Amino acid sequence: MFSNVNHSKRVRFVLFILISVISFIIIYWLWPKYDRLPVLDTVQPFQMESVHDDKYDLNNDKVKLISFFYTNCPDVCPLTMVDFKELQFNFKKEEIFGKDVELVAITLDPEHDSKQVLTEYAKSFEADPKGWKWLRGTKAETKQIANRFQMQYQRLDDNFFSHSITMYLVDSKNQIRAIYDMANTKKPIDKESIMKDIDYLVKSE
Incomplete structure (x- = not known):
C-alpha cells in the first residue's frame, strides 16, 4: 500500500x-x-554644412553618435571630444569607422565657429574626417535641428552658452536608440557602454 x-x-x-x-x-x-535599445524617438532627416565634405546628409544608412558643442566651451565639450578621439581609435580597431559608424559634432555657435575655426578645432583632436563629421548651419538651421533632438541651449553672452549635455545614439533609420551624458571633470563618457551599444546596432541592422 x-x-x-x-x-x-x-x-x-x-x-x-x-x-x-x-x-x-x-x-x-x-x-x-523587447529590444535592449528601444526606439526613443525618430529624427527628421536633415542636411548641414560639413567643414570637410561640403554637405552632410543624415540619411546615409550609418549608425551615428551625435553631440552638440561649441569651440569656446570651457569644460564638457572639449572633454567629450577627447573621449570621441578614443572612440575613433576603437572604431578603427573594429574596422567600422566611417563604414558603419560615424561620430557627428554639431556646433551651437555658427557665428563664431566658422569653417576655418572648426577645421582647426578638429585637428586639435586628430579627428579623421572619414568618419568624424564636424557640422555647422545658420542660427535658424541650428535651432531647428537642435529642436529635433529636444536639445536645449541658450547664449549667455558673446562667448558662452548654457546647453544640455546629452549625446544621442542614432541608428541607420534615424531613430534615437540611446542617450548618454557628455563628459565632465569628474567622469568621462561611458565609452564601454557606447561601444557595446554601437556594436549591437551594427550587427543587428
Missing part, C-alpha cells in the same frame, strides 16, 4: 516538473521580446 502511494507521489512530482518546464518554454517563446 505504502509503495503504491509513494509511486503515485513520484509520478505526480515528475508530471509537475514536466508541466513546469513545458510551461516555461512556452512562455519564453511567446512572451513579447
Whole structure:
C-alpha cells in the first residue's frame, strides 16, 4: 500500500516538473521580446554644412553618435571630444569607422565657429574626417535641428552658452536608440557602454 502511494507521489512530482518546464518554454517563446535599445524617438532627416565634405546628409544608412558643442566651451565639450578621439581609435580597431559608424559634432555657435575655426578645432583632436563629421548651419538651421533632438541651449553672452549635455545614439533609420551624458571633470563618457551599444546596432541592422 505504502509503495503504491509513494509511486503515485513520484509520478505526480515528475508530471509537475514536466508541466513546469513545458510551461516555461512556452512562455519564453511567446512572451513579447523587447529590444535592449528601444526606439526613443525618430529624427527628421536633415542636411548641414560639413567643414570637410561640403554637405552632410543624415540619411546615409550609418549608425551615428551625435553631440552638440561649441569651440569656446570651457569644460564638457572639449572633454567629450577627447573621449570621441578614443572612440575613433576603437572604431578603427573594429574596422567600422566611417563604414558603419560615424561620430557627428554639431556646433551651437555658427557665428563664431566658422569653417576655418572648426577645421582647426578638429585637428586639435586628430579627428579623421572619414568618419568624424564636424557640422555647422545658420542660427535658424541650428535651432531647428537642435529642436529635433529636444536639445536645449541658450547664449549667455558673446562667448558662452548654457546647453544640455546629452549625446544621442542614432541608428541607420534615424531613430534615437540611446542617450548618454557628455563628459565632465569628474567622469568621462561611458565609452564601454557606447561601444557595446554601437556594436549591437551594427550587427543587428
